[in-house]
Amino acid sequence: MENTIQTEKREGASKVGAVFMGLIAVVVIAVGVGIMMVMVKNPVEATKEERRELIPRVETVTVDEINYTVQIATQGQVLPVTQTQIISEVGGSVTYVSDKLKAGGAFTKGEEMVRLEQADYEATLANAKAQVADAKLNLAQEEARAEQALREWKKLGRGEQASDLVLRKPQIESAKARLESSEAAVNKAVRDLERTVTRAPYDCIVESANIDEGGYVAPGGRIAEVYASQKMELRLPLSLEDVGFLPEEFKGAEATVRAVIGGKPVTWQGKIVRSEGGVDRETMTMMMVVEVVPKQGEQRFALPPKGLFVNGEFQGEKLEGVVRVPRQALTGEGKVYVMGDDNTLRIVAVEVERTERDYVIVTKGLKQGDQVITSPIELPVEGMKVEPVKQKGLK
Structure with missing residues (x-):
């Protein structure tokens, strides 16, 4: 019986809870409907602002x-046209060294640089001349x-013709050969004597000297290294694009050479004398050799210094x-x-003939008087409005 009473109590509690939840739902709905009616009667008006276009x-x-003449610029180092390692052709003790035989010293063509002991070579020459005299006597x-042999043969009348041996033709040929050899020995002795004096092969500047007075020089010994002082040349690399804009006969094309020495600009003129041919695979350039012309009437820097x-x-x-466009x-x-x-934007395709450091050269796509935009635009759209802030011409 107690179990029946507990069951009836639980059922009664469940019914009460269900009724309570229903009342809450009705209240919530009623409140929501009331709020909605208030909002309908009192609508919120949005603030209207005029749309601004970003230009x-x-x-x-x-x-x-x-009409534009293509300017081709490059850089290089000054080198001598001719550079020579002077060696001694004979050996001997050094008896004289010019005071100018030092790095930077200048010689004119034929000027004496070094002299070796000549006594032995003079003796050799005298001996060779004596041998020439003996050879002439023998001949x-x-x-x-x-x-004499021919006269005797004719008197005796033996046969129609005397043999070469009887007429001493082999002996004469031998005597002539000895004379020629002796004369050649004299010529060699003269040359060796002359070679004891080393002279400048051309107008030159000393790069380095390898000899001192009182020393000894063996045949083939190094005396000095010199380079020509009247001509300088440059090895200038040009890109394949630049080479394409040179004249077809680029040999002889004029070049302007510029440098700054002591804070002052110096200019020389030159011309292309040759191309070294071939293309450097690493830089894709061709090497042009320019010979620099000395400036007339100037003593200082008439030519660019070597290594500049x-x-x-x-x-x-x-x-x-x-x-020409920036x-x-x-x-x-x-x-x-x-x-x-x-003031609307146009996007124009152009054909570029050449690209330089600051400009590009355009052959198609633009015309006289076009206003080309040089500042960046984030989202360019054909026909969009733009506002110019600065207009200028090209330099």
């Missing part, structure tokens, strides 16, 4: 069609004997009716942005 501000340049004697690092400039091909105006897709007359 990018740009810098522009006015371009012109011009004269053999020729006299030959004439200089800038070289060439006048290349002449391009007609092209447009390099920063060109996009990566080969296009430029142009501002139209109504």
Whole structure:
């Protein structure tokens, strides 16, 4: 019986809980409906603002069609046209060394640089001359004997013709050969004596000296290294693009050489004398050799000093009716942005003939008076409005 009473109590509690939850739901719905009716009767009005269009501000340049001579610039080092290692052709003790035989010393062609002991070579020459005299005497004697033998043969009348041996022809040939050998020995002795004096092979400057007075020089010993003082040349690397803009007959093309010495600009003129041929695989360049012309009437820096690092400039091909545009105006897709007359953006594809350090040379796509935009635009769209802030011409 107790179990029946507990069951009836639980059922009664469940019914009460269900009624309570239903009342809560009705209250929530009623409150929500009331709030909604209030909001409908009192709507919130949104603040209306006028939409502002963002117009990018740009810098522009006015371009012109011009006739443009391509400027080709490169850099290189000054080298002598001729450089020689002077060696001694004979040996001997050094009896004289010029005071100018030092690094930087200058010699004129034929000027004495070094002298060796000459006594032994003078004696050799005298001996060779004596041998020549003996050889001449021997030849004269053999020729006299030959004439005597021929007369005797004719008197005896033995046979139609005397043999070469009877007429002493082999002896005469031998005497002549000895004379020629003796004369050659004299010539060699004269040359050896002359070689004891070393002279400058051309107008030159001493690079280094390897000899001192009182020393000994063996045949083939090094005396000095010199280079020509009247001519200098430059080895200037040019890119394949630059080579393409040189005149077809580039040999003889003029070049301007510039350097700064002591804070002052110095200029020389030169011309291409040859190309070393071939292409450097690492840099994809060709080497042009420019010979520098000495400046007339100037004693100091008439030629650029050896080893000086200089800038070289060439006048290349002449391009007609092209447009020169600042390099920063060109996009990566080969296009430029142009501002139209109504301040709208035009995206123009161009054909670039040449790229230089600060400019590109355009042959197609632009015309006289176009306003080319040089400042970057984040999201360029054809026809969008732009606002110019600076307009200028090209330098």
